[in-house]
Amino acid sequence: MAESSRWSRIIVAGVITGAVMVAFNRGGEDTPPARSSVVPSRIDIPSLGIKAPLMKLGVTDGQIDLPPYEKPDMAGWVKDSAIPGDPGSAVILGHVDTKTDPAVFYKLKDIREGQVVKVVRSDGRTAQYRVDSVEQVDKNSFPADKVYLEDGLRLITCGGNFDWDKHEYRDNVIVYATLVTPAGSRA
Template identity: 80%
Template sequence: MADSSRWTRIIVAGLVTGFVMVAVNKGVGRDETPARASVVPKRLDIPSLGIEAPLMKLGVTDGQIDLPPFDRPDTAGWLKESAVPGDPGSAVILGHVDTKTDPAVFYKLKQMRSGQVIKVVRSDGKVAQYRVDSIEQTSKERFPADKVYLEDGLRLITCGGTFDWDKHEYRDNVIVYATLVKART
């Protein structure tokens, strides 16, 4: 049974990576300039939760999406293969719910409600403002990769649900879906 679970996780990781690569290629334009390509999100602000978190770049390694390091629990990470928040495409930001000893940046994420505001400060000085559409808690086994990586908007993702002590991980993901309201300077 454990071997079957391992293969399921490998297949899911491969599918997620494929969706990410499709989303990245879908969003790349021919007229993209080097200056435009260097814009990155710098900070995530969620006023309703009291979150002001620095953002770091995350990539994909061996088919797995990298996560922010546990020794930086107040930092969230932007998946650099996704859209820059404020631009067309799916912008994905991940953060831990907790560490072995303390709450982390997305500890309160499951408390988000439709209509609340999320802001992302970018390196070009613009602030991308989003409105929360919905919040979903879903099993990691049924992760909605197409909805997360292929549809326009901001996606905030953390762990949730019950903790699986055998695997040392949460069984679910909490996902916040948000729509761009405006990008301002």
């Protein structure tokens, strides 16, 4: 099981950077558009046998909330990111494991270019993405701009070697995917 505080700080820095950059790129709008009441409710990755419920993840005390370890089969959508199927970067996080068992994104490192990821939304529509690439990066070199500022779906979990002294994984596994079917079809 990875310690969440360091990982969360890195993610939060990216979210804040992304929010600031998006604000500057709105062309001088004074008021941001209202967020839709539509939220992602499930992620399906057929090639990995993943069909997992999604919860909203916010920021508490400057750190991104993570799905609870007591619910290892649940992933979470960062609610300050784009709604999957809409323009922008949609970010979904999931644990790789718990103290005793694999978790929802245990197989994420095995996904390959061209494979499909589907996100079912609360409006019954499904956004379908095609995997462009997968990378494993040192947490100290987290590519916040690439994750939070470019359009597409981003799936993130821990990976690499486990640092027993710090009680966390040293790396993140990040999947980059491009929207191929907008959220216009019913699930």
